[in-house]
Amino acid sequence: MPNVIFIDAGGKSKTIDCTVGTSLMKSAQLNGVSGIYAECGGQQMCATCHIYVAEDFLHTLPEISIDEDEMLEATASDRLPNSRLSCAIIVKPEHENMVIHLPKFQR
Numbered sequence: 001m002p003n004v005i006f007i008d009a010g011g012k013s014k015t016i017d018c019t020v021g022t023s024l025m026k027s028a029q030l031n032g033v034s035g036i037y038a039e040c041g042g043q044q045m046c047a048t049c050h051i052y053v054a055e056d057f058l059h060t061l062p063e064i065s066i067d068e069d070e071m072l073e074a075t076a077s078d079r080l081p082n083s084r085l086s087c088a089i090i091v092k093p094e095h096e097n098m099v100i101h102l103p104k105f106q107r
């Protein structure tokens with residue numbers, strides 16, 4: 001179970017054990033990470049699960065799909081080069097110690 005570190009916009013961090021094969025969004029919600037609303041339940045239709053992924057882990061992520069790309073254009077906080085939807089990321093063993101920054105606003 002890889003540890004993933006979530007850091008909120010105020011700098012507060014929370015490290016959680018994520019289950020391989022589940023989405024990062026679901027793992028965050030199951031482990032009480034605040035700031036990920038996921039209003040559409042993981043259908044890539046709301047952009048309220050927006051995250052910023054540490055750049056040294058970007059190569060471990062799947063390509064951004066057309067749907068994800070469109071939703072990332074609708075985020076409440078600025079889209080950055082390392083913006084992703086956490087529901088589009090399935091946890092893998094290589095995500096051990098991945099750092100995720102949460103945006104200031106999700107809606």
Ligand code: FES
Pocket residue numbers: 025037038039040041042043044045046047048049071085086087088
């Ligand atoms: S949960 Fe809605 S886009 Fe990720």
